[in-house]
Amino acid sequence: MTITGKTKVAGIMGWPVSHSKSPSLHGFWLREHGIDGTYIPMPVKPENLKTALRALPALGFAGVNLTVPHKEEALRIVDDVSPAAQRIGAVNTIVVRDNGHLTADNTDVTGFIANLRQNAAAWDAKMPAVVLGAGGAARAICVGLIDAGCPEIRLVNRTPEKTKALAKVIGGNIQGAAWERRHDVLAGAGLLVNTTTLGMEGQPALELDLAALPAYAVVNDIVYAPLETPLLAQARQRGLAVVDGLGMLLHQAAPAFAAWFGVMPHVTPALRAHVLSGS
Ligand code: ATR
Numbered sequence: 001m002t003i004t005g006k007t008k009v010a011g012i013m014g015w016p017v018s019h020s021k022s023p024s025l026h027g028f029w030l031r032e033h034g035i036d037g038t039y040i041p042m043p044v045k046p047e048n049l050k051t052a053l054r055a056l057p058a059l060g061f062a063g064v065n066l067t068v069p070h071k072e073e074a075l076r077i078v079d080d081v082s083p084a085a086q087r088i089g090a091v092n093t094i095v096v097r098d099n100g101h102l103t104a105d106n107t108d109v110t111g112f113i114a115n116l117r118q119n120a121a122a123w124d125a126k127m128p129a130v131v132l133g134a135g136g137a138a139r140a141i142c143v144g145l146i147d148a149g150c151p152e153i154r155l156v157n158r159t160p161e162k163t164k165a166l167a168k169v170i171g172g173n174i175q176g177a178a179w180e181r182r183h184d185v186l187a188g189a190g191l192l193v194n195t196t197t198l199g200m201e202g203q204p205a206l207e208l209d210l211a212a213l214p215a216y217a218v219v220n221d222i223v224y225a226p227l228e229t230p231l232l233a234q235a236r237q238r239g240l241a242v243v244d245g246l247g248m249l250l251h252q253a254a255p256a257f258a259a260w261f262g263v264m265p266h267v268t269p270a271l272r273a274h275v276l277s278g279s
Contacts, residue, residue, distance in 0.1 A: 001031070003038055009060065010260045011040040013052060014067035018043070021275050022065055025253055028274045029265040037062075037261050046070070050077050057100035062260035064094050065253075071136060078102040084109045087170060088139045093256040105259075108140035111252025112222075113148055116191075118251070118267065119243045120218040127190025128152040132182060132206070134162040137222055138195040139170060145191075146172035154185040158196075186212040192235075194221045199229035206231050210238055221245050227276070246272060 001007075012022045018041065026039035042064070044052045049070050054077070056064065066074050071090040075081060078094060085091045085106040095103045116123050125148040131138055134157035142153055153174045157163045163176040177185045186192060192213060198206035200223045208231065213219070219235035224245035232242045250267045258264040265271075 001036065001038075004036070006036060008035070008037040008062045008261060009040070010037070010062045010064060010256075011042050012065040012067060013042045013044040013049070013070055015043060015045055015069060017041045017067065020067060021249060022067075022253060024279065025250060025271060025275050026257060028271055029257055029263075030261070033261070033263050033265065035261050035263065044070070046073065049073055053077050053094065053102060056094070056096050056102065061096055063096050063256070065256060066092055066094065074104060078104040080104065082106065084140075084143060087143055088136070089169065090136050090139065092252065093259070095256075095259045105255075106140055107252040107255045108137065108248070109144040109147070110255060111248050111250075112141050112144045114251040114254070114267075115247035116218070116220065116243060119247055120220070120241050122216060122241050123218045124190045124216075125149045126151060128154060128188060129191040129193065130154045130156065130182075130185055130189045131193050131195060132156050132198075132208075133195035134159070134166045135195060139166055141193055141195055141222070142166065142170050142172065142174060146170065150191075154189065156182045156185060183209040184212060186210065186217075187214075189213060190217055192217060192219045194223065194229070194231055197223070199223050199231050201225050205229075208234075210234060210240070213238075213240065215239065217241075218243060222248055224249060246275065250275065 030037045074091040079101040080103045082105040088106050091104040093105045093107050156177045158179045167174040197203050218241045220243040221229045221231050222245040223229050227244050235242045
């Protein structure tokens with residue numbers, strides 16, 4: 001589609017940003033809905049984030065996504081912050097309002113839950129959940145689980161101080177467990193989520209004995225490169241329901257697209273195939 005003066009513009013700021021799949025997925029939706037819009041990757045150095053964000057209203061942008069390393073710093077720059085982003089301490093979506101104000105949200109929370117609801121019919125939110133890792137993604141996931149009614153989150157992380165900090169900020173029933181106990185805490189859990197970088201391309205595999213996990217449990221890895229992580233392969237072999245990490249990426253994008261372009265898009269097999277094709 002030709003870009004004109006009327007074209008709505010959104011994009012993603014990161015440093016680096018070239019690996020991002022967001023231009024591909026928003027581009028798919030723009031074409032699917034015939035919207036006069038575009039979505040561009042913007043490599044923004046950390047020291048330039050404030051200048052770049054503050055320029056958005058003057059440049060006529062509808063908004064932006066933020067990725068590493070800008071998600072936390074952006075909180076201090078924007079005008080309004082949603083309760084979810086405030087609680088998590090990180091922003092992934094900014095909308096430029098008509099009055100030029102920058103409104104910040106974190107759509108990883110709803111993206112995580114929407115992905116489970118779409119791809120894991122067996123998932124029961126009222127069962128205890130095990131979350132591995134205590135970084136930014138784990139924060140969003142814990143907020144999502146608590147808001148969905150999860151009665152107990154067993155949070156397992158290599159660095160106990162990070163577990164304590166997360167539990168303090170997020171609230172809810174979060175029980176910290178030592179990394180060595182990650183095999184035992186699976187007993188009675190309805191959901192296991194890996195939010196660590198283990199299993200990602202170029203990283204060591206996650207070593208985890210799934211024996212204690214009940215047969216009805218759902219296993220979700222938020223790592224999506226590779227799509228089938230060693231953890232998911234192991235869970236599939238045990239006959240457990242598995243959900244890969246690409247779905248969360250696709251679902252977190254939908255509310256942002258709706259806020260900028262005015263149409264709520266759907267996460268479909270065609271979208272997945274397009275993003276996986278790398279085009
Ligand atoms: P994100 O923002 O995507 O959540 P992050 O904040 O860098 O990313 O978090 C990465 C998570 O992977 C952390 O919980 C980290 O554990 P620490 O808090 O101990 O650093 C976890 N992680 C990374 N490498 C690990 C390893 N070799 N063993 C166990 N956990 C690991």
